[in-house]
Amino acid sequence: MSVEEISDEIADRLKISEGEDSKSQSQEGTPQQPSSQNAPTIAPLVMFPALSPGRAMTERKTVDEVVAELKKTPFFMTELEENDDTEALKALAYEGTPFEVASEFKESGNECFRVKRWADAKEFYTKGVLVLAAEERKRAKGEPQDPDVVVTEDDIKAQRGVLESLYVNRAACHLELRNYRSCWLDGAAALRLNPKNVKAYYRSARAFLAVGRIEEADDACARGLEIDEGNKPLKGVAQDIVTKHGEITAKQKKESERLAKEKRRETLVKASLQARFIKTRTTAQPPEMEDAKLQLVPDPDDPRSSLSFPTVLLYPAHLQSDFVKAFNEMDTLADHLAYIFPLPWDTAQEYTLAGVECYMETLTGGLVKVGKKVPLLKALSGNVEVVDEVVRLFVLPKAKAAAWIQEFKIKKMAEKGGG
Structure with missing residues (x-):
């Protein structure tokens, strides 16, 4: 493929051409175009635009690979993929900083939660989580921040506080919706931000208890009570754990007795057959007889x-x-x-x-x-x-x-x- 063909293909795919570029500069409010100050100069027909320093590593890639990489960048996306980054971008379409947007989603979720609209509340909390979790990932990866926005340590602390609340609140929704695994996963996410979040321990314990994972429920409850030994909800779940443990123990004992009785009866039948000199044989696929048996x-x-x-x-x-x-x-x-x-x-x-x-x-x-x-x-x-x-x-x-x-x-x- 020639350079001219590559340039035409890229221009066609990204909707960029010399005529469109000049037209976009004369129109205001076009979301898909960068400012004239930062926009790269596009050669009319022959030269492929030079890659930015941040994408220098793509020089060794094929044209199709480069295009695929570009299409993953939000500015050049022709089809938005349903992933955390794009969802966070959708959420940030609202006016305000990430902290402000996430806080608004949190308040909307709280309003729904108060009237027991668990599914709607979960969706609002999820949008807030996507916004702030994206910010956390950027900081973890050391990605450059917006130079026009100054983010202080207090700002980061405030963001993490809201993110922690979003995780804990969404865990409460999952608990009501019986999404127990999602509940304790959100509890774990909140505890990574704040190991002393008693609500996260409580809701995780409730979720573990609901599926019969007594040891995990007991561990989560005990850790929460270490932080707040007088916490009534945790004391309540601790009592429920004791009750559930007793029920499971009794059930296991009953099942063990049943199996032992069946084993004893099988032994008696075998002994009776041998005493009567009755010959028996078992095949690989015995027939289904429901409750009929020897x-x-x-x-x-x-x-x-x-x-x-x-x-x-x-x-x-x-x-x-x-x-x-x-x-x-x-x-x-x-x-x-x-x-x-x-x-x-x-x-x-x-x-x-x-x-x-x-x-x-x-x-x-x-x-x-x-x-x-x-x-x-x-x-x-x-x-x-x-x-x-x-x-x-x-x-x-x-x-x-x-x-x-x-x-x-x-x-x-x-x-x-x-x-």
């Missing part, structure tokens, strides 16, 4: 109780199924089929207590026939296993049982061959 009944804490199994009755000939939530080890298939039959979808009436046969899969992948009057315990004590704590039984009409058994064997052989 357990001892009627008393899950008494090892003399009997085992109760969640059971799935499968009807493979019609691709249907039923679920029995609690199948006691002493129950028979007939006990449950008696109330399940007739099946609502069995239009041919093939499924009757006398007209069906029942099977379970064995450990080796075969099938074992289960008598309808045999207790479940006896069926499970053989060469079968309970997978994921669920018993699975196949129920078929007698006329279709032989064909299904043959199909089942072929499928299992194919699976073994594929493995």
Whole structure:
């Protein structure tokens, strides 16, 4: 790209040209143009304007990078970015010094706070924070100040006092709006300016307490009481911390007891299964059964109780199924089929207590026939296993049982061959 093209591009982007420059000097009140005393001289077409000493480091950058840098400078911005600097500039559009502008925002926020307009108050406090926080950053970076404005140490102290109040007041808004993290962050910002701000400690303690962070709440409260041991709001939050701590401790104790009871019951169930020689296996993805589970009944804490199994009755000939939530080890298939039959979808009436046969899969992948009057315990004590704590039984009409058994064997052989 040639020098002439670069100059034209920059002039076009920044809306600067020789004709526009002379026109702007003849018009008053144009906010986008510098005074004629400070404005750089623009070569008509050929020369790119020399960079200021403060931007000498950009000499090694490409033209696009330089343009990008210029567009971040408020004077040359074509699109304002939503960041702290531009927001502070918007706030400073009001007449007055940063201190005066921020103080006005603070008063407006206070008025909204008094009538419980928390969100509006927060916005006013935020605008004031942006103005004074920008001034703080300038001083921290050592950026040059406006030579026409003399800022004394007393001025800086006054600004920081207002900024501290803005942070604390905004923390109060966040507390009311339940923005708890923002609340304690504003409290921390106020404490960086004044480590003895009791309100910041109080509001931070309240925010920590609201989300159950007892240790942080207690620490903030204790630090505040060290400064003002008679502070009633802090004493109130201290009492609330004690109460909350008691509630959390009681809840944790109750949860620990519940977990211990569940663990003890699981141990009893495992022992009962082993005592009955019932084989079990757990897969990587056990089914969701809500509150149905393998357990001892009627008393899950008494090892003399009997085992109760969640059971799935499968009807493979019609691709249907039923679920029995609690199948006691002493129950028979007939006990449950008696109330399940007739099946609502069995239009041919093939499924009757006398007209069906029942099977379970064995450990080796075969099938074992289960008598309808045999207790479940006896069926499970053989060469079968309970997978994921669920018993699975196949129920078929007698006329279709032989064909299904043959199909089942072929499928299992194919699976073994594929493995």
